[in-house]
Amino acid sequence: MAESTGRSGSRIRVLLVDDHQVVRRGLRTFLEVQEDIEVVGEASDGEEGIARAEELRPDVILMDVKMPGTDGIEALRRLRELANPARVLIVTSFTEQRTVVPALRAGAAGYVYKDIDPDALAGAIRSVHAGHVLLQPEVAEVLLAQEEQSPAAGRPGALTDREREVLGLIADGRSNREIARALVLSEKTVKTHVSNILMKLDLSDRTQAALWAVRHGITD
Numbered sequence: 001m002a003e004s005t006g007r008s009g010s011r012i013r014v015l016l017v018d019d020h021q022v023v024r025r026g027l028r029t030f031l032e033v034q035e036d037i038e039v040v041g042e043a044s045d046g047e048e049g050i051a052r053a054e055e056l057r058p059d060v061i062l063m064d065v066k067m068p069g070t071d072g073i074e075a076l077r078r079l080r081e082l083a084n085p086a087r088v089l090i091v092t093s094f095t096e097q098r099t100v101v102p103a104l105r106a107g108a109a110g111y112v113y114k115d116i117d118p119d120a121l122a123g124a125i126r127s128v129h130a131g132h133v134l135l136q137p138e139v140a141e142v143l144l145a146q147e148e149q150s151p152a153a154g155r156p157g158a159l160t161d162r163e164r165e166v167l168g169l170i171a172d173g174r175s176n177r178e179i180a181r182a183l184v185l186s187e188k189t190v191k192t193h194v195s196n197i198l199m200k201l202d203l204s205d206r207t208q209a210a211l212w213a214v215r216h217g218i219t220d
Contacts, residue, residue, distance in 0.1 A: 011038040015058040017049035019067040046070030065092040076106035087128045110134035132173035166193040171213035
């Protein structure tokens with residue numbers, strides 16, 4: 001089937017990166033019946049995925065983790081170095097914490113398993129395209145378990161009202177620029193708030209902050 005390099009109205013342009021052709025074919029077959037989603041290309045490993053992402057500039061990339069050569073996590077890091085704007089949704093069968101955590105820290109916008117319901121996958125694509133961080137419940141449980149094992153845990157009362165507002169927006173998947181616009185602040189001020197939040201709560205990154213916010217009722 002021919003691949004597209006052009007825009008199709010407001011459809012979400014998706015690149016498939018998986019070393020199994022049968023998986024790519026299945027994903028393409030399902031996604032092509034979605035009125036608002038267009039599969040613009042495929043790649044069989046991380047290296048090819050990076051090249052195709054730079055060529056096609058998709059909105060969302062569905063990426064496996066374990067692939068020969070350049071794996072999904074390394075591809076994520078390289079795409080971030082290239083400042084590629086695509087949102088990456090990991091679609092994999094690997095559930096271990098040692099796979100989930102590095103993928104999210106490398107810049108994945110979401111992490112779902114290959115047994116996800118097809119309609120839920122389409123919803124996940126729409127969600128990450130809209131700027132949200134999306135995790136299947138099982139993935140969130142893995143990360144929350146890691147949080148519980150951390151030597152220190154911050155308390156909600158340690159945050160100022162403004163920091164709680166910023167934290168809530170982080171949990172909604174907002175970037176610093178989007179938070180700045182929402183709260184009428186400078187990006188520099190938002191960056192300072194984010195740093196203070198991570199320090200006060202003894203967290204290492206935005207993903208942990210988002211999960212902390214959910215667990216402590218700061219956001220849904």
